[in-house]
Amino acid sequence: MYDIIIIGAGPAGATLARLVAAQKKVLLIDKKKNNEKCCGGLIAPDAQKILASFDIGIPKDVVADPQLFYVRSIDLETKREQKYQRHYTNINRKLFDEYTLKILPKNVTYKNDVMYLNHKETDTGVTVQLIKNGKTFEEKCSLLVGADGAYSRVRLNLYNDFKKLRKYIAIQGEYKKNSDIKHYAVFFDRTLTDFYSWLIPKDDRVLIGGAFKEKNNPKNRFDSLISKITGSYYKTGKCLSTDACYILKPRLKDIKNGNDRIFLIGEAAGYISPSSSEGFSYAYKSAIALSKAILKNSNRIKANYKKNTKSLRLNIFIKNLKAIVMYNKNLRNLIFMTKISSLKKL
Numbered sequence: 001m002y003d004i005i006i007i008g009a010g011p012a013g014a015t016l017a018r019l020v021a022a023q024k025k026v027l028l029i030d031k032k033k034n035n036e037k038c039c040g041g042l043i044a045p046d047a048q049k050i051l052a053s054f055d056i057g058i059p060k061d062v063v064a065d066p067q068l069f070y071v072r073s074i075d076l077e078t079k080r081e082q083k084y085q086r087h088y089t090n091i092n093r094k095l096f097d098e099y100t101l102k103i104l105p106k107n108v109t110y111k112n113d114v115m116y117l118n119h120k121e122t123d124t125g126v127t128v129q130l131i132k133n134g135k136t137f138e139e140k141c142s143l144l145v146g147a148d149g150a151y152s153r154v155r156l157n158l159y160n161d162f163k164k165l166r167k168y169i170a171i172q173g174e175y176k177k178n179s180d181i182k183h184y185a186v187f188f189d190r191t192l193t194d195f196y197s198w199l200i201p202k203d204d205r206v207l208i209g210g211a212f213k214e215k216n217n218p219k220n221r222f223d224s225l226i227s228k229i230t231g232s233y234y235k236t237g238k239c240l241s242t243d244a245c246y247i248l249k250p251r252l253k254d255i256k257n258g259n260d261r262i263f264l265i266g267e268a269a270g271y272i273s274p275s276s277s278e279g280f281s282y283a284y285k286s287a288i289a290l291s292k293a294i295l296k297n298s299n300r301i302k303a304n305y306k307k308n309t310k311s312l313r314l315n316i317f318i319k320n321l322k323a324i325v326m327y328n329k330n331l332r333n334l335i336f337m338t339k340i341s342s343l344k345k346l
Contacts, residue, residue: 002027002109004294005128005141007116007154010037012266012283013147014100015054019291021105027139028104029114029130031148038172038243039279040200040207041093042184047280048089050288062099064090064202068183070343073336076189076228080333082342086184090202116153119144119262126261143301144262145290147283150246152268155256165254165270168195169218170247170277172209173226176237177201187229192221194327195249195277199234206236211247211277218244249274252317257309260302265290271312275323285312 002025006013009030017028041064043051051058067090074081104110117129117136126144130137146154156162185199187210197210210225212218230236248254248267255270257263265271271282289308293301325331336342 001025001125002139002141004143004145005029005126005139006145006147007128008147008149008152008266008268009101009110009112010097010147010149010266010283011100011280012268012271012287013145014097014104015284015287016145016147016265016291017108017110018104019287020294021108023295025107027109027111027141029111029116031115032112037093037097038170038209038245039093040172040198040209041091041096041202042088042200043091043280044276044278045087047278047284048087050281050284056103058089058091058096059099062091062095064092066090066182066201068201070183072183072185074185074187074233075329075333075336076187077191077329078333080336082336082339083183084341085343088184090200092202116148118157119154121261142261143294146258146262146264146268147266147287148268150248150267150272152264154262155264155268158258158262158264159256161256166249166251167214168193168211168247168249169214169244170209170211171218171222171242171244172207173222173242174240175206175208176240177204177206178235178237181206181234185233187225188327188329188332189225189228190329192225196327197225197229199229205240206234208236211249247277248272249277249323250316251320252313255313255316257305258302263290263301263305271309271316273319274316275319275326282312285309 004024005027006017009028017026070083071086072083114130114132117131119126119128125142128139146152181201187197193212195211200207212221250270265286266283271286272279290305293304
């Protein structure tokens, strides 16, 4: 029997496993054998600061080329644009996830290519039903943690509220890079989405993606996005691959921490920026919050976890206010015209 079973070995799950491993027997599982994620792979300053506090660096083979210093922000409807300085670390997400698993403590049991099916609470803990290579099996634990992303099966079985969440389909294409692109780019176009789209150079490729409402035929909207970007702004080579996943744009009511024995962290709990979709820092902070609650007092984990995530919920409330300005066409273009916080020409 394990003290904790963690479903999902991304930034949130791997971080929690590492933080509690010295005192708890942990099983960490992930359904994807190759750990590939539909993700832009940019580490923002907040996440960099947390990695520094962990004394974790990023190996050079994980860092992507180029490292860039500004974002070109474009309104595709009005053709207005501005440049804003940003300090992201550009990484290969797959290699970064592999690295975080390599630095797990030796006493963490890690199993990949395993899918969570269900769980059942008992008098003594939680029985978790899993499947690997078509064969189902069970593991028992005192605490179950869902760190399994926007479409969290743990959350689905706990709350059955997926249909009520404010969510989008993120579609990202990987294209051959034909010429140097010396910046990141974001695009706004309300004929395509009330969220945003992006372009990220990464080694000899370029990632182009967007987040679209599920009811609005996301694939057609994505194709229109690519036509607009490649037709007027950036020339790319052939499409090498396309990935899609759910992404949350959480409201306060979408945030759920779990119950006395089953907890949620990262995007599974609703901890992700509703303005930028930045997820690394929220994954780390929620994992830290739960680890402190678990290690402090086993009888008050739920209450302490809620207390520890108070600042995260406040942050998401503030980011929702920021999103009102960012995704309002008139306000955004007014900011573009006034050049507030934009890079000045030399």
